Amino acid sequence: MTKEITVTINGEEHTHEVESRTLLVHFIREIAELTGTHIGCDTSSCGACTILIDGKSAKSCTILAVQVNGKNVTTVEGLATTEGVHPIQEGFKENHGLHCGFCTSGMMMRCVELLENNPNPTEEEIRWGISGNLCRCTGYNNIVKAVQYAGAKLRGDELPSTEPVFVE
Amino acid sequence: MIPANFDYHAPSTLDEAFKLLSELGDEAKILAGGHSLIPMMKLRFAEPEHLVDLGGIPGLNTVSMENGSLHIGAMVKEAELEHNAEVTSKFPIFTDAAKLIADPQVRNFGTLGGNLAHGDAANDQPAVMLALGASVEITNAEEKRTVDINDFFYGFYMTAIQEGEILTNISIPVPAGKFGNAYSKIERKVGDYATGGVAVALELDDSGVCTRAGIGLTNVNPTPMRAERSEAALVGKVIDAAAIAEAAQMASEDCNPSDDLRGDSDYKRRVIRSLTKKMIAKALERAQA
Amino acid sequence: MIQCKTSKEIGGMGHSVKRKEDDRFVHGKGTYVDDIQLKGMLFMDIARSPYAYAKIKNINKDLAMAVDGVLAVITGKDLEQYNLHWMPTLMSDTQMVLPTDTVMHQGQEVAAIIATSREAARDGREALVPGIEYEVMKPIVDPFKALDDDAPLLRPDKEGQKDNQAWHWEVGQKEETEKIFAEADVVVKEQMHIPRIHVASIETCGIVADYDKVQNHLTTHLTTQAPHAIRTVIALVAGHVGLTEEKIRVIAHDIGGGFGGKVPVFPGYVIAIAATFLIGKPVKWIEDRSDNLTNSFARDYHITAEMAGTKDGKILASRMKVLADHGYTDGAANPSKFPTGMFSIGTGSYDYKHAFMEADAIYTNKPPGGVAYRCSFRVTEAVHAIERITDRFALEIGKDPAELRSENFIKKEDFPWQSPTGWEYDSGDYQAGLDLAMKTVEYDKLRVEQKAKWKEGKLMGIGLSTFTEIVGAGPSKDFDILGIKMFDSAEIRVHPTGKAIARFGTKSQGQGHETTYAQIIAEELGIPSKDIQIEEGDTDPAPYGLGTYASRSTPTAGAAAAIAARKLRDKAKKIAAYLLEVSEDDLEWEPGKWFVKGAPEKAKTIQELVFAAYTNHPQGMEGGFEATHYYDPPNLTFPSGAYICVVDIDPDTFEIKVRRFVAIDDAGHIINPMVAQGQVHGGLTQGIAPAMYEEIIYDEDGNALNGTLMDYLVPTAVESPNWETGHTVTPSPHHPIGAKGIGESPTVGAPPAIANAIIDALRPYGITHLDIPITPYKVFKALKEKGVLDKDITGFEA
Ligand SMILES: Cc1cc2nc3c(=O)[nH]c(=O)nc-3n(C[C@H](O)[C@H](O)[C@H](O)COP(=O)(O)OP(=O)(O)OC[C@H]3O[C@@H](n4cnc5c(N)ncnc54)[C@H](O)[C@@H]3O)c2cc1C
C-alpha cells in the first residue's frame, strides 16, 4: 500500500515512500515541509490548497500524491525568484488583497494560471476565474484589483493606482 | 479528511488496465480525474481496495472532428473542451456548461468520461450529451461496443459500464445543416450542483423548420433525463414563442424532481420551465446565426 | 476627506500604509497552527455522536486500539478521574469536555483517539464509531417546544434547573412602552428569525498542546482570539492537577480568520491538553471543516419586533421579545452582565424615549455557541430587527423609508444621547451618512425607475439600513468576562537607536494590527511606523488583555497604545528640555521632534531623545524608554453607517442580483484608510452571506443537514458584488484618538439593507417580511403562498 514517488516541487525533486492514500496537500505540507499551501475544507470547496501541476491550477486536497509521480508542482513558495517577487504577490500586497492570509496562497496560485490563460481579464472574468477559492476576509474587491494590477505588470502596461477609492 | 488505504495501480496501456481490472474484480475502481471519486473516498463514502488510474494511458485524451462526428476521449478534461475553439465554435454548449461545472481547478482535472461514468443525475454533462444525441464507446478486454447515450444511464450511480469495462470515447454527431445548442442551470451559488439544468440542441432545415430537437435535464429526475414530449413539440415546426412555451411547460411537467435543500419539486419545475424556455430560445438564436 | 498630521515618512494615522504582515503571507511563510510540527508529535481525532440526544451505553475502545498507530482512546469516564470532564463556558454555564453518559447534540465529541499519525488517528476514529452503543432519545430541536410540559429536562446536571430555560433578561420601560403601544395610531409587528450560522473562517480551529513533564510546563499553540483569557480559563480548569497560570503559555501564531468563532474554549482544546498532560508528548488536533461547521454557531434569535408611532411617521416606541436558542449550554462569549450582549442597542439610530426588550434563553439539543459572527455581541440581531421593523413601519404608513429615517434620526447636536435602554451614544451624524449614500446611488432616480420596472412585471427593490453599532467593550465598571475586566493593554519599548517593539493583549486574525498599531504609535511619537514592530498573541511576553473580537481592538488596545506613546512623548519632552537647556514650557511638539517655541532650529528629534534616554538622561530620571498602559475605556464607542442596496429579482426563477451596494460608514478617525476599507469590504461579504446564503439547517431529529462547504453556502467572488464604500468622520469624543472601530459595522448593517431591498421589490405582491437568508426558493414560496404565481408575473401599477 506504499509506493515510492518523485515529485518535483518548485524545481526541487522530492523522492519519498508514501501511502497510496496520501493526499498531495499532505505530501507538500508534511513531507516536503512546505506549509504555505493550506487546508480549509473536506469537500474540495475552498481552494486554500491550490497549487500548480505542470502549470495547471489544482486542488491538492483532491489529488493523490501518487498521481503526480514524475510531475512538476509549483507552490506559493515557488513564486518568488532570485529576481524578486512574482507580480501576483506584489499585486496582493500593494492592493490589500489579503487579510488573514490563509486563502492567499491558493488564491494567488489560481490567479497565476488565470493570467496565463487570459492576460487581460475583465472584472467578471476574474470573479468567475477565482470562484473555486473562498476568501472569508476581504470581500474580494481588492483581490480583483490585485489581479488587475498583476496583469498590467505582466503585460508591461502602466500600473493601476493602488490607492483605495472612496465614494465622496 | 483522509481516505481509507488502498492499492494504487498506474497501468500504461489499456491492455494492462483490463488485466488489472479482471484480476482485481469488484474491489477495484477506475480513477480518472478523481474529482468525484476522491471526495467520496475522503468522506469514506467509498472505500475501494484498489484504484486503477487511467491517467498514464495514452490515446484517451484526444479530441477530433472526423466522419461527421466530434470524438472526445474519455480522459479529456472539462477545461480542455472549454478552451478548444474548434469544439466550442460548433458546440458553444460546452462553454455554457463548463462555466457552470464546479470551478476552474476542478475542471482542470475532472474528465468528460468521469462526469458521465459517475452516473450522477446532478452532474451537468449527462444532460448535455442527451441533448446532443451522443454515443459512448465502452471497451473491455475483448471488444469495443457503442452505447447510445439514451441507454447509458441506469440508475443512481449506475451506468451501462460493466465490471472490467472502461468508457473510452464519446462521439457526438455534427449536423450538416443549421444547428444550435445551449446549456444553463440554476445553482445556489457558483460551483454548486444544479437546482435544475437544461441542455438544448436544435437542428433546422433551410426553411427554418426544426428537424431535430434534443433536450436533456439535470438533477430533476433520479437519472439524467430527456424531455421527449418537449422535443416532439418542437420538431416539424418553425419554432415560435408558443411552441417554446408549450415545450417548456411539458418539460416542467415531465421531470420528477425531489424535495431537498435546493427547493421543493414545485420550485424546481418552475426552474425547469424557465430554463427550457431560455435555452430553446438561445439554441434557436445560435442555429439561426 | 481624511487628513494626516504626520508625513508619509512617519506614516501615522490616515496614511494607507501597506501592510507589514503581508510579506510573510504572500511568500507562504505565515505560521498557522497546523504548520507547527514538533518532534514526537502525536495526532488526535475525535469520534462524534451521530445522534442529537442519546445515552452512551458502551464504548468499545478495543476497536480503535487495534488500529496500527493508535496509542490511546480517551473518553469522558477517563477525564472524570481528573475532574476534567466538564468545563465552564465563558458565560459561566457548563459544557462537557467529553460526556460520561449523555450526548446532547449531533456531532458532539464522544471519544478522542490519539495516534502516531494523522492517518492512524482517522482510521482509529472510523474503527471506533461502530463500537459506541447509544440509547437514542427524542431530542428537543424546536426551541418553541422546549418549554412544553412534556419536554424532557435537558440539564438535570444543573442544580435547581426545573425546565429548559437558561435565563431571562429584560431592559427598558415596560409599562410606559405598553401604554404607548395601546394608544398609538400605528403599531406594526413582525416575527423574525435570525438564523443559526457559522463564521466559517477558512482556517478551522486547532491546537498543538505540548506538556513538558520535567518542567511541569504547558505550551499551547492555539487558534485563539483571546490568548490571555484562554490561559486563565485553562488555569481555572486544570489548576487542580497542577497546571497553574504561570506554568501555562498560550501562543496564537497567525490565525486564518476568527470573526468571533475563535473566542470560546472548545472541548477539543481541553482534550488535547489532557492528552499531552497524560502522555507527555505534544498532541496536535486540527478540526475538520464539517466538525467545525456543526459544533458551534452564531445568532439563532427568534425575535418578535414591534414598533409604535404616529400616522405621519413619528416613531414613539419599540418592543422586542427574543427567544434565544442556545443549544445545550450557553457557550456565548458575552460580557457577564449582558447575557444578550449588546442587543439593547436595538432602539437604533432613532430618537424616541421608550422601549422594552426581553429575552428568554432556551436549551435545545443543538451545539452550543451564540458567539459572534464578525459582530459585537448580538448587535447584528438587534440591528436587523430595528432596521426591518422601521421599514415595516414606513410601509404601513406609506412613507418613503429614507424620509422616515431622516425624520426620526437622533440629531447631530443631540449627542451625547441617552438611549431608552441605558446607553450613552458618544457621537454621530446620521443624516450626513444617509445624504452621501443617497447621493451616490441617486436615490430619487431609482425610485422612479422602480415604478416603471414594477409596471413591466420586473422585480426591483431598494433597501436601506441606517444603523448604530456599539463596540469597544468595555468600561470596567460594567464589563467583564468570567470576572476579568475588559480593559486592554499596550507596552511600548523603544530601543536606543530609535526603533521600537510594542506588545499587546489583543490578537489580530487578519485585521492588520502589525501595521495599524504601529501607525497609532507613529502618530503620537513620530517614530516612523515602519520602525515599530508589533507583537501579539504570546502570553509570555505580552501584557494581559482580553483579545480581539467585537471590534474592540482599536477602541481599547489602540487607545492604550496612544496613551502609552503619550507617556513616552512626555518623557521625551523632559529629556529635550534637559538637552536644550530650556524649560519644558518652552517646548513645542511636531510629529517626530520637540523644538523650542519660536526657534524651530533648536530641536531634538525623537530618535535623538530616545538615544539620550539610554546614554545621557537627566540625573534622577528613570533610564530607558519604555511605557505600558492598561486602558479602561470610559464608555463604549458608537460607529454608525448608512447603507443602500439595490436588487433585481428574476420574475421567473427569482434569482436575486445585487445591482449596487453603497456603504457609508462613520467610524470616527480612521487609522489606515486602505485597511479600514478592506475591513468594510470583507464585512459586507459577511453581510450578504447570512442575508442571502448561509444558515445551518436542522431536521426534526436534530441532524445538521448542511455541515459541509458544499451545502453551507459561503459566497464566492461571483455572489459578492462590487462594494462601493465611503466614510463620514464623526470622532468619538472620549477616545484618545477619536476612533470608533470599523471591522464589524458592515456585517451588522448589510443584512437588513439587503433584506429590505428584496422585500421592497416584492412589496407590490403583499410581502411585508421574509426571514434571512432570503433565497430564490424562499421568494418563490412566499409568492406562491400569496397566490400570485397562478399566472406569470406581468406587472403592477404602483
Ligand atoms: C467541488 C466540486 C464541485 C463539482 N461540481 C460539479 C458540477 O457542478 N457539475 C458537474 O457536472 N460536476 C461537478 N463536479 C464533479 C466533477 O465534474 C467531476 O470531476 C466529474 O463528475 C467526474 O470526473 P472525474 O474525471 O473527476 O471522475 P472520477 O472521480 O475519477 O470518477 C468518477 C466515477 O466514474 C468512474 N470512471 C471515471 N472514468 C471512467 C472511465 N473512463 N470508464 C469507466 N469508469 C470511469 C470512476 O470509477 C468513478 O466511479 C464537482 C466536483 C467537485 C470536487
Ligand code: FES
Ligand atoms: S482544502 Fe478546500 S479545496 Fe482543498
Ligand code: FES
Ligand atoms: S484573507 Fe482571510 S480568508 Fe482570504
